Amino acid sequence: MPFIFKPLVLVIGGTGTVGSIILQSLAKTNLYVASLSALGIEIRASDWQTDKPDKIDQLFSESDIVISTVNAEARLDQKILVDAAKRANVKRFIPCEFGIVCVPGVIDIFDKLLEIRKYIEDLGVPHTYIGIGLWYQFTVPYKGAVKGPIPELVREFYGDGEKKIAMANKENMGLFVAQIIADPNEIYEVASRISGEDFHKIKLVVSDEEVHERANHTTAENKKNRWYQLAYSLYLRGDNTVETAKLQGALDGRVLYPELKLQSLEEYAQEFYAAELTATGAS
Numbered sequence: 001m002p003f004i005f006k007p008l009v010l011v012i013g014g015t016g017t018v019g020s021i022i023l024q025s026l027a028k029t030n031l032y033v034a035s036l037s038a039l040g041i042e043i044r045a046s047d048w049q050t051d052k053p054d055k056i057d058q059l060f061s062e063s064d065i066v067i068s069t070v071n072a073e074a075r076l077d078q079k080i081l082v083d084a085a086k087r088a089n090v091k092r093f094i095p096c097e098f099g100i101v102c103v104p105g106v107i108d109i110f111d112k113l114l115e116i117r118k119y120i121e122d123l124g125v126p127h128t129y130i131g132i133g134l135w136y137q138f139t140v141p142y143k144g145a146v147k148g149p150i151p152e153l154v155r156e157f158y159g160d161g162e163k164k165i166a167m168a169n170k171e172n173m174g175l176f177v178a179q180i181i182a183d184p185n186e187i188y189e190v191a192s193r194i195s196g197e198d199f200h201k202i203k204l205v206v207s208d209e210e211v212h213e214r215a216n217h218t219t220a221e222n223k224k225n226r227w228y229q230l231a232y233s234l235y236l237r238g239d240n241t242v243e244t245a246k247l248q249g250a251l252d253g254r255v256l257y258p259e260l261k262l263q264s265l266e267e268y269a270q271e272f273y274a275a276e277l278t279a280t281g282a283s
Contacts, residue, residue: 007064007091011035012048012081018098018173019069025174034063049077053087056080060088068096072226075112079119086123093120093127098173100134100230100240101166101248107229131250132173133166134240136268139187143195143276144202157203158211158231161188163238166245169263190266195273208236 009026013019014035026033034044044059060066066085068078078095085093095116102110120127142151188199206214214228233239242252 008032008034008062009065009067010044010060010063011067011069013069013071013096016069016071017170018096021171022067022069022174048080048084049074053084056084057087060084060090063088063090065092065094066090067094069098070096072109075109075116078116082116082120082123082125086125091126093125094130095120095127097129097131098170099131100234101131101245101250102233102239103237103244106233106237106239107226109226109229110233129250130173131245132168132170134168134234135170136167136265136272137170139165139167140265140269140272141188141191141199141203143197143273146276152204153227155199155203156231157205158235159208161235163235164241165234165238166240166242167265169268172262187265190269191273194266194269195276206231211236 009032011019011023011026011033012035014023019035023033023035046055046059048056048059066081068081070078075096082093082095095113097113100110104111104114117127117129138150138154141155144155188203191197192199211228211232214225215232217225217228219225242250246252
């Protein structure tokens, strides 16, 4: 029987939102998967941000591919992981991105992402960058009766609604780098038709000036408001497009893997509102 090589994939941060989705998909493949924090898969425990290099080297031992799914606060700390990947001669390092495309100087967290990219490239570590666009989960509006910070932010409306946006269901990120083009007006039309609620009547229009002001407001912790930096980039500047990604050297996953069936915005909206009805006990 011929030998079949199965690369070892190390997933860092396997219990987070991104990590758990990726692990669920990887677990269905023929790959060997190890995670720093995932039940049901080989566990390699570590506090990678404070452990000494020799301990991290043990974690990276025999790993062919390393996927980082760290949280936003730890983005720059990924330099520790890049150093370890270099020492371990991993065949591919995938930093934590899995989101939108932007340009320098607009969103603080994206600038950190670019800093990590430069660090990876300067060290000569083999790599792949993966972006899937804005998640559906932050676009389809909640019904007016649903309260809370996220539902209220998602009901806000920015710009003229004409900017194209690359979008995908975050649940697809483990399967494929998906790019789906839509605009805010289309989102509202789909949501209103499927949910039966007219979102044009309950949306809160936020002026361009207010978006600018909120995006540049600095908190007591000297941090700018990420949500409104995102809104400024997406809806006023129109940065998050497949065209922008291609200018940065990206390949379109739809072209690379046309056989994969990904969830459309309309299919996601149908599931979203069906789940919302179940959660509220409505009929």
